[in-house]
Amino acid sequence: MSARPTLAVWKFSSCDGCQLTLLDCEDELLAVAEHVDIAHFTEMSSASVDGPYDVSLVEGSVTTAADRERILAIREASGLLVTIGACAAAGGIQALRNFTSVAELARGVYAHPEYLDTLETSTAIADHVGVDLELHGCPIDRHQLLEVISALLAGRRPVLPSYSVCQECKQRATVCLLVARGRACLGPVTRAGCGALCPSLDRGCFGCFGPAESANTASLARRLAADGTSQAQLSRLFRTFNAGAPAFRKESVAHDAPPAER
Amino acid sequence: MTHRRQSADRTIDVPGLARVEGEGGLRVEVRGGEVASVALNIFEPPRFFEGFLRARSFEEVPDITARICGICPVAYQMSACAAIEDAFGVAVDARVAALRRLLYCGEWVQSHALHVYLLHAPDFLGCADAVELAQLDRAAVQRGLELKRVGNLLMEAVGGRSVHPVNVRVGGFYRAPRPEDLRALLEPLRRALDASLATAEWVAGFDYPDVEGEYLFVALRPDGVYPIDSGPVASSDGLETTPGGFAELVVEEHVERSTALHARLAGRGAYLTGPLARYALNSGSLPEIAKQAAAAAGLGPVCTNPFRSIAVRAVELVFACDEAIRLIERYEPPDPPAAEVRPVAGVGHGATEAPRGLLLHRYAFDAGGLVREARIVPPTSQNQLSIEDDLRRVVVASIGAGDEELTARCEQAVRNHDPCISCAAHFLDVEVERS
Numbered sequence: 060m061s062a063r064p065t066l067a068v069w070k071f072s073s074c075d076g077c078q079l080t081l082l083d084c085e086d087e088l089l090a091v092a093e094h095v096d097i098a099h100f101t102e103m104s105s106a107s108v109d110g111p112y113d114v115s116l117v118e119g120s121v122t123t124a125a126d127r128e129r130i131l132a133i134r135e136a137s138g139l140l141v142t143i144g145a146c147a148a149a150g151g152i153q154a155l156r157n158f159t160s161v162a163e164l165a166r167g168v169y170a171h172p173e174y175l176d177t178l179e180t181s182t183a184i185a186d187h188v189g190v191d192l193e194l195h196g197c198p199i200d201r202h203q204l205l206e207v208i209s210a211l212l213a214g215r216r217p218v219l220p221s222y223s224v225c226q227e228c229k230q231r232a233t234v235c236l237l238v239a240r241g242r243a244c245l246g247p248v249t250r251a252g253c254g255a256l257c258p259s260l261d262r263g264c265f266g267c268f269g270p271a272e273s274a275n276t277a278s279l280a281r282r283l284a285a286d287g288t289s290q291a292q293l294s295r296l297f298r299t300f301n302a303g304a305p306a307f308r309k310e311s312v313a314h315d316a317p318p319a320e321r
Numbered sequence: 322m323t324h325r326r327q328s329a330d331r332t333i334d335v336p337g338l339a340r341v342e343g344e345g346g347l348r349v350e351v352r353g354g355e356v357a358s359v360a361l362n363i364f365e366p367p368r369f370f371e372g373f374l375r376a377r378s379f380e381e382v383p384d385i386t387a388r389i390c391g392i393c394p395v396a397y398q399m400s401a402c403a404a405i406e407d408a409f410g411v412a413v414d415a416r417v418a419a420l421r422r423l424l425y426c427g428e429w430v431q432s433h434a435l436h437v438y439l440l441h442a443p444d445f446l447g448c449a450d451a452v453e454l455a456q457l458d459r460a461a462v463q464r465g466l467e468l469k470r471v472g473n474l475l476m477e478a479v480g481g482r483s484v485h486p487v488n489v490r491v492g493g494f495y496r497a498p499r500p501e502d503l504r505a506l507l508e509p510l511r512r513a514l515d516a517s518l519a520t521a522e523w524v525a526g527f528d529y530p531d532v533e534g535e536y537l538f539v540a541l542r543p544d545g546v547y548p549i550d551s552g553p554v555a556s557s558d559g560l561e562t563t564p565g566g567f568a569e570l571v572v573e574e575h576v577e578r579s580t581a582l583h584a585r586l587a588g589r590g591a592y593l594t595g596p597l598a599r600y601a602l603n604s605g606s607l608p609e610i611a612k613q614a615a616a617a618a619g620l621g622p623v624c625t626n627p628f629r630s631i632a633v634r635a636v637e638l639v640f641a642c643d644e645a646i647r648l649i650e651r652y653e654p655p656d657p658p659a660a661e662v663r664p665v666a667g668v669g670h671g672a673t674e675a676p677r678g679l680l681l682h683r684y685a686f687d688a689g690g691l692v693r694e695a696r697i698v699p700p701t702s703q704n705q706l707s708i709e710d711d712l713r714r715v716v717v718a719s720i721g722a723g724d725e726e727l728t729a730r731c732e733q734a735v736r737n738h739d740p741c742i743s744c745a746a747h748f749l750d751v752e753v754e755r756s
Binding site for chain 1: 378459462490
């Protein structure tokens with residue numbers, strides 16, 4: 060990497076919340092801009108420098124034919140490609156289309172679906188190009204983003220957890236909602252990173268950071284069912300912002316009603 | 322008189338607008354010295370929220386709709402909760418309502434500070450971005466970032482986090498914040514109030530193009546208070562109705578250049594929501610300190626120069642900081658933190674003021690509380706036709722300018738309204754064409 064590496068920020072289908080997280084580093088933003096040359100970041104700047112770029116941060120999922128081509132060009136122009144957020148890592152909330160058809164969804168929203176350029180599926184960036192690092196979360200965590208930028212500047216591997224939210228609850232000494240209160244909580248199967256925010260607010264984890272490594276979703280689902288969670292609820296619980304992540308997709312499909320019973 | 326250097330026919334084309342949320346562009350065509358067409362193109366890919374909300378449980382709706390926009394998730398959560406509670410006949414107590422308004426103040430401060438300092442001010446000062454602006458005036462950018470930080474702190478204290486807060490539920494909150502945690506924000510908020518007053522003075526010194534719009538303003542107009550989270554819908558031509566009545570009047574069209582639907586009011590046409598509209602219809606309800614800031618920023622009771630929307634946002638920053646202080650000083654934790662919610666089959670409407678304009682939700686539910694039908698009308702699709710009218714006025718006012726200057730002016734004209742394209746696509750591309 061050159062003395063002052065270049066950073067580019069790209070947007071695909073998304074809510075802009077993860078790139079906003081970079082602007083939310085209020086105390087660090089100007090310092091980051093001193094160490095990094097922010098060469099392309101449409102949401103922040105009307106100036107743009109052509110690549111190649113040392114690091115690209117990519118937000119959003121691929122949902123159009125044009126975007127499928129654009130990500131290839133971005134990969135080509137980037138040294139390291141880091142995805143930010145659940146849309147880029149798993150297709151995001153818009154991957155709910157992967158469980159039905161676009162024609163079905165467009166009806167009732169757009170009078171002329173034929174005007175739309177859209178693919179049948181919303182897919183992760185890694186489904187299209189090689190990705191060097193995925194930052195999870197819906198949205199990503201500001202501290203994790205700063206850790207990644209600092210690590211890249213220092214030329215070391217970033218320290219990011221792959222364990223589950225349960226460990227963060229233990230660290231905060233939050234009483235287990237699942238065990239002590241019988242509350243539906245995805246903490247045991249969800250990647251840490253938020254600091255176990257929801258359980259600290261007396262709310263079960265709803266899986267913003269996607270599946271933890273080797274998550275045993277089937278075992279958790281059995282436990283939740285025994286506590287009274289219906290099959291339809293289980294299916295919806297695993298089918299939100301990380302519905303396209305393989306472990307969550309499989310578990311949500313396992314609890315779908317067979318077509319005849321719908 | 323200077324020579325007209327420009328050809329009578331040209332095209333201004335901005336395929337990718339910077340410093341707005343989401344993906345859009347603009348195209349203006351000038352033929353024979355006259356504006357032939359203007360278009361705000363929205364090419365943010367459609368995400369089909371209304372489609373995939375069908376058959377989801379009411380409890381999931383605030384969290385799912387928050388994901389429409391990372392800049393104004395609270396607006397989505399609040400309009401959703403209001404609509405669902407309307408459908409089920411749930412009344413929340415005054416303490417829950419006050420805590421919601423406090424959370425919403427955090428979003429206004431965060432979003433307005435972002436827009437004023439990082440997205441809009443660079444246009445007035447000839448900079449590409451806030452980083453370049455910091456080289457000219459570091460103290461100003463730091464003041465803006467500090468304001469934004471305090472908005473985020475407030476969202477974190479009430480909502481758990483600033484992007485997609487997790488503490489909001491239908492009926493209220495999962496857990497009420499502790500009074501001492503909110504009181505700890507009083508000092509930062511008092512500094513933010515000072516920074517907001519300084520913002521109003523700062524923007525008063527900017528050069529504003531001499532352009533006046535003719536707008537039909539639409540905003541919430543509650544009795545005696547400045548609108549955020551509730552109130553009847555009012556217009557500058559005398560309409561006053563409920564959110565449900567308003568929903569009947571909004572006609573949305575799907576046009577080819579846009580994945581956003583274009584809204585107009587039946588029998589009335591294009592209209593504008595957002596800071597200019599809220600201010601025009603409610604400036605009399607601002608607290609004294611915000612009225613003084615408005616005077617310091619050179620504003621009368623109504624502002625129709627869209628470029629001066631930055632001054633109105635500064636006034637709303639003063640209001641939101643002052644309001645947050647007032648709410649924290651009177652804070653009593655709601656107990657329980659949420660009203661009991663029992664779904665019934667029915668239809669509900671909710672309208673609240675997102676930082677960039679009125680946000681309307683309508684849902685129909687079955688008896689089990691599953692969504693049968695969802696309709697979301699975001700601020701930017703309501704503002705799109707008025708933004709295009711502004712583009713036409715700005716091009717006419719600057720027809721003799723060079724392409725580069727005219728293009729910059731057109732982009733600024735779009736940013737005046739803080740469009741949120743991620744929201745609207747369900748929405749923007751600038752091209753100026755002069756043949």
